[in-house]
Amino acid sequence: MSSGGTGDGVYDFCVLGGGIVGVATAHRMLTKFPGASLALVEKESALAAHQTGHNSGVIHSGIYYPPDSLKARLCRAGAAWNKEFAAANDIPFRECGKLLVATDSAELARMRDLYERSITNGVDVEAIDAAELARREPRITGVGALFVPSTGIIDYPKVATALADQVVAMGGRVLLDTPIEAIGETDATVTISGPATSITTRTLVVCAGLQADRMARKAGIRTDFRIVPFRGEYYRLPAARADLVRTLIYPVPDPALPFLGVHLSPTIDGELTVGPNAVLGLAREGYAKGSVSARDAVDVLGFPGFHRVARAHVRTGARELRNSLFKRGYLAECRKYCPELTVADLLPHRAGIRAQAVLRDGSLVHDFLIERTPRSIHVLNAPSPAATSAMPIAEYLVDQL
Ligand SMILES: Cc1cc2nc3c(=O)[nH]c(=O)nc-3n(C[C@H](O)[C@H](O)[C@H](O)COP(=O)(O)OP(=O)(O)OC[C@H]3O[C@@H](n4cnc5c(N)ncnc54)[C@H](O)[C@@H]3O)c2cc1C
Numbered sequence: 001m002s003s004g005g006t007g008d009g010v011y012d013f014c015v016l017g018g019g020i021v022g023v024a025t026a027h028r029m030l031t032k033f034p035g036a037s038l039a040l041v042e043k044e045s046a047l048a049a050h051q052t053g054h055n056s057g058v059i060h061s062g063i064y065y066p067p068d069s070l071k072a073r074l075c076r077a078g079a080a081w082n083k084e085f086a087a088a089n090d091i092p093f094r095e096c097g098k099l100l101v102a103t104d105s106a107e108l109a110r111m112r113d114l115y116e117r118s119i120t121n122g123v124d125v126e127a128i129d130a131a132e133l134a135r136r137e138p139r140i141t142g143v144g145a146l147f148v149p150s151t152g153i154i155d156y157p158k159v160a161t162a163l164a165d166q167v168v169a170m171g172g173r174v175l176l177d178t179p180i181e182a183i184g185e186t187d188a189t190v191t192i193s194g195p196a197t198s199i200t201t202r203t204l205v206v207c208a209g210l211q212a213d214r215m216a217r218k219a220g221i222r223t224d225f226r227i228v229p230f231r232g233e234y235y236r237l238p239a240a241r242a243d244l245v246r247t248l249i250y251p252v253p254d255p256a257l258p259f260l261g262v263h264l265s266p267t268i269d270g271e272l273t274v275g276p277n278a279v280l281g282l283a284r285e286g287y288a289k290g291s292v293s294a295r296d297a298v299d300v301l302g303f304p305g306f307h308r309v310a311r312a313h314v315r316t317g318a319r320e321l322r323n324s325l326f327k328r329g330y331l332a333e334c335r336k337y338c339p340e341l342t343v344a345d346l347l348p349h350r351a352g353i354r355a356q357a358v359l360r361d362g363s364l365v366h367d368f369l370i371e372r373t374p375r376s377i378h379v380l381n382a383p384s385p386a387a388t389s390a391m392p393i394a395e396y397l398v399d400q401l
Pocket of ligand 1: 208209
């Protein structure tokens, strides 16, 4: 995209990964160190080609996460940052608010816990009863709900592109179509190389999303985790249904799982989507249903942590798989809170694939996970809400340099 040079052929900074976390990191580096030389390196022919371009587009508020977690802190700051950045750069966004709908007494109890957590996390939230829910969203049913007014919607690839344009304007280089296959570090520099490139830098930050564990191993970081790809399949509702709801409608999540459940999401482009589910993927970057990559499948199935996690969540896993294979099961999840939906309402839509770090002992890494070597920082786990939190994550990383 551009060519800012280096004096001695060595960049001050290099960022590997052109998703929103990588682009935000490059932006933050040049903002904090104006005049530094920087290369942002991405293997695809466009930025935001993976998780950043295949998500729900929700600006999360930060209600779910343990108060002492990085997620809680960085998500709140990120929500505010996105709205300000979008307003300043003519990127459409809407603070449409979100309703978390409880559909039975067990969910109502979990909803009350979430209410307490929201207050602890400093996020404005309102508990409403079934009658008030029916007044606000007449097509949605539940025994109670939480309303989070600050939740919004945005197009994250647009945010990433605007950030990248500013990186270029600040003198950074954005190198697309540049896959990296090796990382070598000395006392003074790090060199990353691929089939057609070799780039040397004094400081490297790796934000490789679905490839984070592989990049870490190439850098010699001892990893006791593996990235397990979880597919998130969406449907789109017919245009005639686009005004079904005004706010985002979420179920009350199971706190044992890292995923938030199938939700109804108005998009910033005026569509209404439903999803995503969470099924094991056998290809980290294969978006078509049934995609299998031998290398990715061996990586997951040969990892003891995966078998432990599969055993611990066998019922949830089976349900998710059934709902992925049979539309009626998927529909049943949505009808818990929106009973009028029918199979005919679920039109095909794209899938996303989440990079979820799983430890060898079978536990899922819930928080953002960051490791460093003397000359590099690796973002190892940046699941949702990392799109919302990208700039505060970037500030956190750059503060460590
Ligand atoms: C289905 C789904 C729904 C989600 N919904 C939301 C939401 O509503 N709100 C929210 O805040 N978050 C959401 N998320 C999470 C969010 O999308 C991610 O946390 C975020 O996009 C992570 O950004 P990233 O830059 O770390 O990763 P990515 O966007 O995956 O970027 C990593 C980049 O690194 C590049 N790369 C990898 N290896 C190499 C290599 N060897 N050489 C060169 N380049 C390489 C990849 O090509 C890729 O472009 C969702 C995620 C999914 C999958």
